[in-house]
Amino acid sequence: xxxxxxxxxxxxxxxxxxxxxxxxxxxxxxxxxxxxxxxxxxxxxxxxxxxxxxxxxxxxxxxxxxxxxxxxxxxxxxxxxxxxxxxxxxxxxxxxxxxxxxxx
Numbered sequence: 001x002x003x004x005x006x007x008x009x010x011x012x013x014x015x016x017x018x019x020x021x022x023x024x025x026x027x028x029x030x031x032x033x034x035x036x037x038x039x040x041x042x043x044x045x046x047x048x049x050x051x052x053x054x055x056x057x058x059x060x061x062x063x064x065x066x067x068x069x070x071x072x073x074x075x076x077x078x079x080x081x082x083x084x085x086x087x088x089x090x091x092x093x094x095x096x097x098x099x100x101x102x103x104x
Contacts, residue, residue, distance in 0.1 A: 006048045006088070007069075008065065010032060010065045011054070012030050012054070013056075021059060023055075027063050036085050045086070053066075058075075058100060065085070074095065074100055075098060075101075081095075
């Protein structure tokens with residue numbers, strides 16, 4: 001294997017409870033990441049990788065997620081997003097309803 005067809009990173013950054021900025025870890029990002037990873041494995045989706053990342057600097061927008069090679073950024077809200085993310089991993093179909101609006 002020379003690499004992955006798709007690589008999904010989900011922010012797991014954790015800030016101190018007294019921090020001014022929000023963090024994805026407090027929004028249950030690790031549980032969502034584990035659910036996606038387990039579901040992808042159970043479905044046998046080949047040649048992908050799902051993993052946690054450090055801060056993606058978008059924590060205030062929701063749980064941050066980015067999928068490469070497409071470079072698609074998602075704003076996750078919870079476990080209800082798992083089916084849409086699995087479809088992206090499986091077929092490359094972008095989940096328009098989860099797209100994060102990035103400031104350029």
